Amino acid sequence: MRLALAAVAALLAGCLEAPMTLDEATCPPGGTALRYDTFAQPYFAQYCDGCHTGARSGAPAAYRFDSRDGIRTHAARIFARAAGPNVSMPPGPVDPPEEGRAQLAEWLACGMP
Numbered sequence: 001m002r003l004a005l006a007a008v009a010a011l012l013a014g015c016l017e018a019p020m021t022l023d024e025a026t027c028p029p030g031g032t033a034l035r036y037d038t039f040a041q042p043y044f045a046q047y048c049d050g051c052h053t054g055a056r057s058g059a060p061a062a063y064r065f066d067s068r069d070g071i072r073t074h075a076a077r078i079f080a081r082a083a084g085p086n087v088s089m090p091p092g093p094v095d096p097p098e099e100g101r102a103q104l105a106e107w108l109a110c111g112m113p
């Protein structure tokens, strides 16, 4: 019984693990070469805007990422759902590569240049 409880607790801890936050992320000492025009704009267009600019997916209408302002407004939530180790967005079917999530984390942590 004790063992079963421990197993359940471990399982819950894994599922409920808090996402890494934007506050915890660090910009590399030399800054980032990633830019809105050449990295972020096409990245959000490819992996997010299909759902986040239209009504077809159930994505909340307030969460639009097709402008710098939209991204800045929601940066903390974008990080918590999709950057670095966080993988709950997009919900599929097309997942960005791990490298893309790492770049998104870096660009957000460096102040979204």
Ligand code: HEC
Residues within 6 Å of the ligand: 044, 047, 048, 049, 050, 051, 052, 057, 058, 059, 060, 063, 074, 077, 078, 081, 082, 089, 090, 091, 092, 093
């Ligand atoms: C296949 C459709 C789809 C794609 C693609 C998608 N989303 Fe979402 N998104 C949703 C839906 C549905 C919700 C509402 C349910 C939820 O929050 O899980 C949502 C909600 C959100 C929210 C608001 C909820 C919160 O946790 O604050 C954020 C932020 C978000 N998505 C970020 C992103 C980012 C960043 C991308 C691209 C890397 C992305 N999403 C791609 C469908 C999508």
